[in-house]
């Protein structure tokens with residue numbers, strides 16, 4: 122084995138250029154850890170470098186192009202040639218993971234992708250190594266820093282539009298933020314985590330997601346009175362013999378470990394009977410931070426064989442999931458309103474946990490949290506409530522995660 126370890130990098134954008142710099146800066150540490158000196162043998166961009174030449178020379182390919190093609194083709198060709206691959210590409214892993222895992226296993230190559238989920242937070246390594254033999258029951262994650270930054274700004278009183286503009290000004294949101302604010306980016310990451318935690322080859326197109334575009338700062342303000350804070354939460358959990366993987370805004374009580382995660386940070390909570398709960402948090406993006414996760418994968422490849430990806434198991438994805446809900450209504454301020462609402466909720470089996478009301482002249486704002494029930498049942502009750510003559514706005518419902526670990 123040569124004392125040099127040759128690395129080809131595909132992409133020289135935010136992460137690719139940060140990685141090239143970090144590799145040069147940390148080469149002697151990598152050498153002392155692994156006994157081999159990492160050497161950059163080629164860089165590919167749209168108008169620079171040749172993939173076949175880089176592939177021929179490199180022992181490991183770092184894919185930092187993003188998107189599906191040509192990243193998929195390059196990663197597959199690298200693995201098929203027996204070259205190790207490190208990638209930060211959540212789209213690719215969440216849509217073509219099985220094909221890539223099979224190619225890696227068939228050709229004895231490693232595929233590592235720590236930076237694809239939660240940036241520098243080592244959640245992939247923890248799930249695939251530390252907790253590999255643990256029966257995991259549930260994962261909750263704040264896996265998109267852009268939306269967490271926006272929600273933090275909205276909690277401080279900004280409107281959605283103001284918070285998004287601030288995120289763009291500070292470089293946390295792209296000019297086109299739709300993948301982030303729609304929840305699609307988080308859904309891709311939850312599909313990857315579900316594969317690792319449950320062996321279920323969930324694809325991005327199987328993960329229902331709801332974003333934050335429709336949220337109003339009012340909801341955040343009123344919910345605070347009930348002790349709740351709002352986050353965009355990805356969930357992957359075992360439920361009634363099946364699985365539910367989904368992304369949606371959710372209120373959390375202060376005792377939940379994700380409740381205190383603010384700004385552009387990411388965090389992932391893993392729950393299991395054996396370990397109760399662990400939470401990992403840290404920066405979810407940024408060139409240098411992501412490059413540092415990529416460098417960690419590089420050192421892992423050089424030091425150890427990768428843990429085997431658990432075999433794909435069959436699974437049933439559940440749709441209509443039970444949840445507690447926060448409900449917001451604007452109503453006429455007159456006797457009997459709360460009783461009528463409670464009655465219609467009771468008809469579908471919903472019971473009220475807490476309620477708060479604010480008078481607004483002739484109107485009132487009624488905000489409540491109800492105990493868990495299936496979403497379909499809540500929606501049917503809300504449709505009936507929306508028809509009542511004292512309703513002045515369409516009722517809004519947002520899920521509430523009731524667990525607290527205190």
Ligand SMILES: NC(=O)c1ccc[n+]([C@@H]2O[C@H](COP(=O)([O-])OP(=O)(O)OC[C@H]3O[C@@H](n4cnc5c(N)ncnc54)[C@H](OP(=O)(O)O)[C@@H]3O)[C@@H](O)[C@H]2O)c1
Nearest residue numbers: 132133134135136137166167185186187209210406407411
């Ligand atoms: N940015 C972050 O904070 C972050 C965080 C976590 C994960 N990631 C992931 O890291 C990966 C890279 O993200 P990034 O932000 O660094 O992207 P980026 O700044 O847009 O850079 C992409 C690079 O890929 C090159 N490229 C694009 N199409 C190509 C093609 N057809 N052939 C060869 N090269 C091509 C571009 O070349 P040109 O220079 O010629 O345009 C550019 O150098 C993505 O998978 C992303 O999801 C990023």
